[in-house]
Amino acid sequence: MSNQIIQGILLGGYYALIACGLSFMFSVMRIINLAHGSLAVFAAFALWWLASRFHISPFLGLLIVLPLMAAIGWALQRFLLERSARGGALLPILTTFGLAIVIDNMLFEQFGADTRSLAPYIGSLSYDSWEWPGSIYVGKLAVIMFATAVILLGGLQLFLTRTRLGRSIRATSEDPDTAGLVGVDARRANAIAAAIAMVTVGLAGAFLGMRATFDPYAGAPQLLFAFEAAVIGGAGSLWGTLIGGIVLALAQTLGAQVHPQGFLIGGHAVFLVVLFVRLSTSGLGLRGLLRLPSRSAP
Amino acid sequence: MSLLSVENLVVRHGLLQAVRGVSFTVQRGETLALVGANGAGKTTLLRAIAGAHQPAAGRVLLDGADLTSVPSHRRVGMGIALVPEGRKLFVQMTVEENLLLGKTAGRPGDWSVDKVLEMFPNLKPRRHAKTGHLSGGEQQATAIGRALMSNPDVLLLDEVSLGLSPLIVDRVYAALQGLIVSGTTIILVEQDLNRALSVSNRVICMLEGRVALEGPSKAVSRDDVTKAYFGLHRKSPGSVPA
Numbered sequence: 001m002s003n004q005i006i007q008g009i010l011l012g013g014y015y016a017l018i019a020c021g022l023s024f025m026f027s028v029m030r031i032i033n034l035a036h037g038s039l040a041v042f043a044a045f046a047l048w049w050l051a052s053r054f055h056i057s058p059f060l061g062l063l064i065v066l067p068l069m070a071a072i073g074w075a076l077q078r079f080l081l082e083r084s085a086r087g088g089a090l091l092p093i094l095t096t097f098g099l100a101i102v103i104d105n106m107l108f109e110q111f112g113a114d115t116r117s118l119a120p121y122i123g124s125l126s127y128d129s130w131e132w133p134g135s136i137y138v139g140k141l142a143v144i145m146f147a148t149a150v151i152l153l154g155g156l157q158l159f160l161t162r163t164r165l166g167r168s169i170r171a172t173s174e175d176p177d178t179a180g181l182v183g184v185d186a187r188r189a190n191a192i193a194a195a196i197a198m199v200t201v202g203l204a205g206a207f208l209g210m211r212a213t214f215d216p217y218a219g220a221p222q223l224l225f226a227f228e229a230a231v232i233g234g235a236g237s238l239w240g241t242l243i244g245g246i247v248l249a250l251a252q253t254l255g256a257q258v259h260p261q262g263f264l265i266g267g268h269a270v271f272l273v274v275l276f277v278r279l280s281t282s283g284l285g286l287r288g289l290l291r292l293p294s295r296s297a298p
Numbered sequence: 299m300s301l302l303s304v305e306n307l308v309v310r311h312g313l314l315q316a317v318r319g320v321s322f323t324v325q326r327g328e329t330l331a332l333v334g335a336n337g338a339g340k341t342t343l344l345r346a347i348a349g350a351h352q353p354a355a356g357r358v359l360l361d362g363a364d365l366t367s368v369p370s371h372r373r374v375g376m377g378i379a380l381v382p383e384g385r386k387l388f389v390q391m392t393v394e395e396n397l398l399l400g401k402t403a404g405r406p407g408d409w410s411v412d413k414v415l416e417m418f419p420n421l422k423p424r425r426h427a428k429t430g431h432l433s434g435g436e437q438q439a440t441a442i443g444r445a446l447m448s449n450p451d452v453l454l455l456d457e458v459s460l461g462l463s464p465l466i467v468d469r470v471y472a473a474l475q476g477l478i479v480s481g482t483t484i485i486l487v488e489q490d491l492n493r494a495l496s497v498s499n500r501v502i503c504m505l506e507g508r509v510a511l512e513g514p515s516k517a518v519s520r521d522d523v524t525k526a527y528f529g530l531h532r533k534s535p536g537s538v539p540a
Contacts, residue, residue: 164402171388171399178386181348183374183403183448 003136008253010138012229012246013146017207018222019229020152021200023241026230028173028193030089031081034096036201037223038103043069043205044118044214045107051121058118058206066202073198077191100219107216118209126210145207149245152200153238160238169193228271247274301326301483302347302378302452307356309339309346316342318507319356324452329484331494331515334504335527340487341383343504344454347485348380349373360452375403377451381458383487385441389430393421393440396429400447407449414443417473435466442470446477453477455486459493471497491523505529 022036033039043065050061076099084095119126125144129137160166171179172189179186208214208222225248233244248267255266300323309317317339324330332340345351347358349370358365360376368376379400387396397411415422418439424432429440438458445453455474459467471493478484478497488494495501495515503511503526511518511526524530 164398167391167395167399168402170391174388174390175386177350178382178388179399180370181350181374181380181382181386182399182444183371183401184399185369185371 002134004253004257005250006132006136006138007142008250009246010142010146011249011253012242013142013149014207014211014245015225015229015248016149016153016233016242016245017145017200018204019226019233019241019245020149020156020238021197021204022223022226023230023233023238024156024200025194025197027237028169028197029077029081029085029190030173031085031092032096033197034093034223035099035103035219036096036226037219037221038100038107039069039072039198039201039219040205040208040222041214041216041219042103042107043202044209045111045116045216047118047206047209048116048121049111051118058121058210062202062206065206066199069198069202070195073195073201074191076198077194078187081194082187082190100223104217104219111216113215115213115215116209117213118206119211122210141207141211145211148203148207149242152203153242156196156200157238165189165192225267228267232271232274300324301328301361302485303359304343304347305357305359307343307346307358308354309342309351310354311342315354316507317346317353320504320507320509321356322502322509322512324483324485326451326483327481328500329478329486329498331498331501332485332487332504333489333491333494333501333523333527334510337506338504339507340504341456344380344456344485344487345382347452348378348454350380371403374448374450375405377405377449378454379445379448379450379452380454381441381445381456383456383460385437387429387437387440387444390428392426392428393432393436394425396440396444397447400444403448405449409446409449411447414446417446417476418443420469434462435469438462438466438470439473442473450482452483452485455484457487457489459488459490467493491520495520495523503527 018040022033025031025033046065046068047058047061050056050064051058080095080099081092084091125141128140130140130143131137160170168179168184168189169192171182171184172186176186179189208218229245229248230241231244232247233240233242247270251270252263252267255262255264255269258266303323305321307317307320308315320339320343322330332343334340342351346353349365349368353366360378365373365376388399394411397414415425420436421439421443424436429437432440442455442458458470462470474484474497486494486498495518498515501513501515501518501523502509503523505526506529510529511522
C-alpha cells in the first residue's frame with residue numbers, strides 16, 4: 001500500500017507540473033487556456049525534432065525550447081488573448097479552443113500520426129530507479145519530475161510575493177485599471193505572465209515526452225488532467241495545484257488498485273466529488289466553483 | 299510657467315459627456331480644490347488627468363509637455379499620482395506591498411515605506427496585514443501613502459474623506475497639511491465645502507461637466523460657491539435640465 005501511495009504522490013508531481021501553467025494563467029490573467037495541452041505537446045515535438053534531427057539531448061534542448069515558448073507566450077498574449085479578452089470572458093476560451101485545433105492539426109501535418117517519445121534520447125533515465133527502504137522502487141524520472149514541480153511552484157510563489165515584477169503581475173490581476181494608476185504597465189505585466197506560463201508549459205511538455213509517448217492529438221488528455229488537478233487544488237493557488245495534482249494521482253493509483261480499469265475513473269470521481277462539494281458549500285456559480293478571490297475592496 | 303494645464307478637455311463615457319470643455323492651470327506648490335455635485339464630472343476630470351480616461355478632445359500639459367496620449371502608467375513616472383475615489387487598494391496584498399507598488403515607476407525622491415508609516419502611525423501595526431482587512435481610515439492612509447511613494451509633482455486626491463468618521467478625516471487632513479506646507483502641488487475633490495475652502499488656495503466649482511466658478515479660496519464666499527454648485531447663478535432658468 002505504501003508503495004502505491006509513494007508512486008501516486010510522485011505521479012502527482014507530474015500532474016502539478018502540467019497544471020502549473022494553466023493555474024498560473026487563470027489566476028493572473030483570468031484566462032482559461034484550452035490550448036494548454038496542445039502547447040505542451042508542441043514543446044514535446046520541438047524537443048523531439050531537435051533530438052532526432054540534431055542529436056541534442058532533450059535537457060539541452062530545453063535551453064532552446066523554453067525561450068521559444070516564452071516568446072510564443074508573449075506573442076499569444078499581445079496578438080491574440082489581449083484582443084479577444086476585450087470581447088468578454090467567453091471569447092478567450094473560444095480563441096484558445098480554436099488555437100488548440102490549429103496547433104493539433106499543424107503538428108499532424110508536419111509530423112504525421114506516428115507516436116513519438118523522448119525516452120530514447122535520455123539514456124537509461126526513462127527506466128532507471130532507486131531502491132528506497134522497504135524495497136520500494138521509485139523511478140528516477142518520477143523523482144526528478146516531482147522535485148521540478150516543487151521547485152517550480154515554490155519559485156513562482158516566491159517570485160510573485162517577493163519581487164517587484166511579481167507584485168506588478170499580482171496587482172494587474174487584481175485590478176488592471178488601478179495598476180496603471182500606480183505606475184504598472186498592465187499590458188507588459190500580462191505579457192510577461194503569459195511568457196512565464198508558457199515556460200512552465202514547455203517544461204510540462206518535456207516531461208510528457210520523457211515519461212510516456214505522445215502524438216499530435218495528445219494535447220486534450222493532458223489538458224483534462226491539468227484542468228482536474230487545477231480545480232481540485234483550487235484554481236489560482238500555486239501550492240493548491242501541487243496538492244491537487246497529488247490528490248488526482250492518488251485517486252487514480254488507488255482506483256487502479258481496486259479495478260484494473262479504475263485508473264481514470266478514480267481520478268474523474270475525485271474531481272467530480274470535489275466539484276460538487278465546492279458547489280454545495282460555496283453556493284452555485286463559477287466564482288465559488290473555482291474559488292476565485294474577490295476583486296473589489298469592501 | 300504653470301505646472302499643469304488642462305485645455306478644453308472633453309471626456310465621454312460612451313454617449314454621456316462627463317467633462318465638457320474644461321480649462322484651468324495649476325501653479326507649482328498650489329492647492330486647488332474641485333467642488334461640485336455628484337455627477338458634475340470631478341472624478342472623470344481627475345481620472346483623465348491621471349490618464350485612466352482617454353479624452354475625446356482637448357489637452358493635458360505637464361510642465362509644457364503634452365500628456366494627452368500618454369498612458370496612465372507612464373504619467374506616474376512623469377510625476378502625476380492619483381488617490382482614486384473608493385481607495386482602490388489591492389485587497390489581496392499587504393499594506394507594505396501596496397506601498398511598494400507605488401514605487402513601480404521608479405521616480406527618484408525621498409518617500410519610503412518607513413516615511414509613509416511615520417506620517418500615518420496608525421499603519422505601523424498593520425504593515426503586514428492584507429488591506430482588505432483594514433478600517434476605512436487605514437485604507438485611506440494606505441491609498442495616500444501608495445500615491446506618495448511615486449514621489450509625485452502633482453497629487454490628485456479624489457474624495458479622501460468619503461466614508462470616514464470626522465475624527466479620522468481630521469487626521470487625514472492633518473497629514474495632508476504637512477504635504478501642502480512642503481510644497482507638493484495638490485488637486486483635491488472634497489464634498490465638505492468648509493474644508494475644501496480652508497485647505498486650498500484656489501477653488502473650482504463644476505456643474506454638469508463645466509467650470510461654473512473659479513476663484514481664490516479666500517475671496518469666494520460660501521454663498522457664491524453654493525450658487526454655482528446648484529447652478530443658481532445662471533441667467534435663464536430654462537437651461538436647467540430636469
